[in-house]
Amino acid sequence: MTATAPETRQGSTPEGPGSQPPGRRERKKQRTREALVDAAFTLFAEKGFDATTVEEIADAVDVSSRTFFRYFASKEDVALTFQEEQTRAVMAALAERPPDEPIMTALRRTVVEIARACERGELGFDPDRFQCLLGMMSDSPTLMAGSLEHAQKKQQLLTGIIAERMGTDPATDLRPHVIAASATCGFQAASDVARRHEGAFGSLSETIDQAFAILEQGLNS
Numbered sequence: 001m002t003a004t005a006p007e008t009r010q011g012s013t014p015e016g017p018g019s020q021p022p023g024r025r026e027r028k029k030q031r032t033r034e035a036l037v038d039a040a041f042t043l044f045a046e047k048g049f050d051a052t053t054v055e056e057i058a059d060a061v062d063v064s065s066r067t068f069f070r071y072f073a074s075k076e077d078v079a080l081t082f083q084e085e086q087t088r089a090v091m092a093a094l095a096e097r098p099p100d101e102p103i104m105t106a107l108r109r110t111v112v113e114i115a116r117a118c119e120r121g122e123l124g125f126d127p128d129r130f131q132c133l134l135g136m137m138s139d140s141p142t143l144m145a146g147s148l149e150h151a152q153k154k155q156q157l158l159t160g161i162i163a164e165r166m167g168t169d170p171a172t173d174l175r176p177h178v179i180a181a182s183a184t185c186g187f188q189a190a191s192d193v194a195r196r197h198e199g200a201f202g203s204l205s206e207t208i209d210q211a212f213a214i215l216e217q218g219l220n221s
Contacts, residue, residue: 029071032061033071036058036072037078040052040057041132043057044132044136048136048140049136049139049140050140079133079146080150082129083150086114089117089123093110094110097110107179108209112208112212115205118130134191152184155180158183158184159180163176183212186215190204190211193207
């Protein structure tokens with residue numbers, strides 16, 4: 001479980017016309033951050049999330065706990081780097097969907113696409129790390145709470161993207177808020193079912209697809 005592409009992209013300087021490559025200090029900081037994430041997930045896989053300490057993660061990279069806290073607020077923060085990268089990928093993919101595509105259809109196809117990429121190790125995602133995170137959230141109420149908090153914080157960003165696609169103002173139109181909340185709840189419901197009833201509805205991406213199909217078709221049908 002050594003692939004680190006999702007975390008490598010996070011926090012890097014975007015390249016483009018007029019952009020400057022990161023300096024030596026920034027590259028060193030990025031390498032330290034990536035090393036901490038790698039060490040954390042290795043320990044999580046070996047010992048479990050709750051049994052792993054910040055001190056052990058820092059020791060594995062030969063840095064102090066104080067240095068660890070320069071990069072992450074907690075070990076929950078480290079574990080959720082994968083979820084953060086998933087969210088970024090979803091937002092980017094949603095922005096690329098055809099503008100005339102119905103919004104819930106666009107959300108369904110986007111979220112399923114990224115979930116499948118995580119399962120298959122595509123788009124730079126590490127499937128072992130993905131499975132490790134799913135297992136940890138099943139075993140750790142603390143990490144699950146952190147995951148839900150993360151999703152709630154990102155819901156506002158999703159609302160803005162949906163409103164832009166719909167050509168409306170979320171300050172005066174309730175629909176983007178309801179759609180974003182429905183999508184968030186649909187994803188969380190599918191994830192919960194996949195953890196509690198493994199394989200009952202297929203893989204996680206297949207379960208998500210079915211959950212979003214319900215939203216797409218309408219709850220009264």
